[in-house]
Amino acid sequence: MIPEIGHFALILALSVAIVQGVFPLWGTFTGKSNWISMVKPAAYGQLFFMVISFACLVYAFVTNDFSVKYVANNSNTQMPTVFRVSAVWGAHEGSLLLWAMVLSGWGAAVAFFSKGIPPIMLARVLSIMGLVAVGFMLFVIVTSNPFERLLRIPLEGRQLNPLLQDFGLAIHPPMLYMGYVGLSVAYSFAMAAMIGGKLDASWVRWARPWTNIAWVFLTFGIALGSWWAYYELGWGGWWFWDPVENASLMPWIVGTALIHSLAVTEKRATFKRWTLLLSILGFSLSLLGTFLVRSGVLTSVHSFASDPERGLFILIFLLVVIGSSLLLFSFRAHKIRSVGSFSLVSRESGLLVNNVILLVMTATVLLGTLYPLIIDALGAGKISVGPPYFNAVIVPLAVVLFMVMGLGFHLRWKSDSLSRVLGRVWMPLAASLVIAFVLPLILAEDFKIKTVLGLFIGSWVTLAALMWVVSLGRSPFKLPLASWGSVIAHIGMAMTAIGVTVVSLYDTEKDVRLEIGQSYEMAGYKFAFQSFEKVKVDNFIASRSTMEITQNGKHITTIHPEKRDYGRDAMPMTEAGIDAGFTRDLFVALGEPLGKNAWSFRIYHKPFVRWIWLGGILMGLGGLLAALDKRYRRMRKIAPEVITQKDDGTATSPRPVVENAA
């Protein structure tokens, strides 16, 4: 009964979404105000039914209702409750349902925080979101219904892929979806602006915090995914340039470009068409990601569930959504004009370079991801594109990006002089050069120019950002949250860059064969294999080893690398023993039994690997602070007049757009 209620609620949500997508939009053209005002209750109603539907599916999982096919395929009674809940989005059907619910959630959130938005604008934004929801809900109902029943009810369900029975992965997809789907808000705002044929500063102000929040979720989602891959896959890697990872990276890069482009459009009323195009592009890439993951067009370690028929549905959906938006763009773009002009040395130019580099990066990743498909389509055989390509192309671009990043803090809007900027940045520039050359000389055994480069860009961005705070000459506690957010996010970026550099250049790994009682030394640490046991935990049997790590005879920690056997023909999982530290991780993965009390171990010393994710956390935190800046909350009070603002180091000229003093 409960699954039927879920199914029915889903259909009701679809009906509400259709109403929300059609009538308010229609009302904005015919001027029917009661149709326009329908949009908010519709958005809430849609979320209401989606939550009921999703809750029913969760209930089916928690109560082990194996008469539901999706439950029987992905869950069993042996699994701990937390993973039975996360199994809801462990496979195709449920993850799409989650996606649709998240979309409804974003719509309801926009409706809830919509006080400053004119009714017509709001009606258009939410209608567009409603139409997107219609597509997704139809997809779920027609091709991937999670509530489908089985005629022959099994006594026990199958198994969720053991790789996914992990806390990190339980929260990774919802985070990522929040980000993916969050980009639909910026997209809907852009579509609404193009329908209205006008894009002003207030529009950008509504779109900015939403885009920031979506980007924050995307950042956390990607960082979580990377962290999960690191500790769960057992080979100590943190990024594989896998098509599915690329699918999440591309919207993130475009989202980053969009955040910066929105800033320019708000402050200087320029880059307008560009901003619109980026809004469309960001969400399009989210959809493309779904297509790539769900259709089986490309092989990937993530191809947990793929089906060409579903692929065709998504492709048609993609065609309708992206095709119609780009068509609208081609008709309306000429109406939307940028008014500001700027000189070669200016913050606008800096951000233009930022946008161009980010877009080139996106194109590069897209090309690398789709290249096997292109080659195949040309009949030139099957190939796969691996990390060497991506690293070779992305790294130089990133270096240039970081150089501009540090400079950008100190550039003024509209026009600036090179000598003034150089006068401000020479100190951080010199300091970071010193750091970059001296640190490796003292600390590293061998001097590598790549280390210098990585340390240089990292410390340059950090110091330039801090120098900017100092040069503002105000108490750091009186700075607006947005400035803090920006500084923290960029320092996070720098941290990630340093982490990536150091761990790629200096990590050591070794396969060793150890008998109980033997030990192995690496990077000054002694790894002693002490004992071995087999333990039954929840739904798996763990082959657990105990290893003591000492440094110069001093006890550091004891870790338990293990292999988990989930039975039922599932691949054994490696659960690495990790001793995490700020400046290094010690990572030991248990390999195969070699007989006579001996096991193979893979031991890694990974310096600064944590910095990669700590940087991600800082980036997300920065984005969050920026979104919470009070000027976004104040916007409902603004009057359309030009306010001159005191110089906060970023603005000098009277501006054509409305600005609140922080």
Next chain:
Amino acid sequence: MKVKFLIPLVAFMALVGLMLFGLSNDPKLIPSPFVGKPAPQFSLPRLNNPDETISVNDMKGKVWILNLWASWCVSCRAEHAVLSKLIAEEKIPTIGLNYKDYGTEDYGDDAKKWLATLGNPYYAVAVDTKGMAGIDWGVVGVPETFVMDKKGIVRYKFTGPVYQKAVDETLIPLIKKLREEAL
């Protein structure tokens, strides 16, 4: 409306065309450059009697299968039942190429134990300790299954564990067809 604003739309349409092509394609299908060429030679010790060797020449005049497996390979375990049934029903001589099972002495007699537990469907098992024969055969991963015709030409390659549907729809019809071909 200006033409330049149509550029994104046109670029997107090209992408859609590409993906439409991708949908009708199976990315897991990796064609072997060896299909249509004579089977690469090997002469390797037999698992149960290392003094004797088995070579490709021994299979001349017969339609036969080469199946690459190893005791450490989980997918091989998965395909074993399906493969055994195929071999028994079609009575097709099959050489099991035991791939890199004996690289380290610590592995002991894992391959023999594996066959003792799961059953030995093979006509002969060739031991490829260093994986040199694997290289000659262009092996991408274990398991892999090759079908040779009476002239010793590689006619088909299956990557990954064989499953019942592939056996029924591809392998058995192919074997029947090859058997009808003249020597």
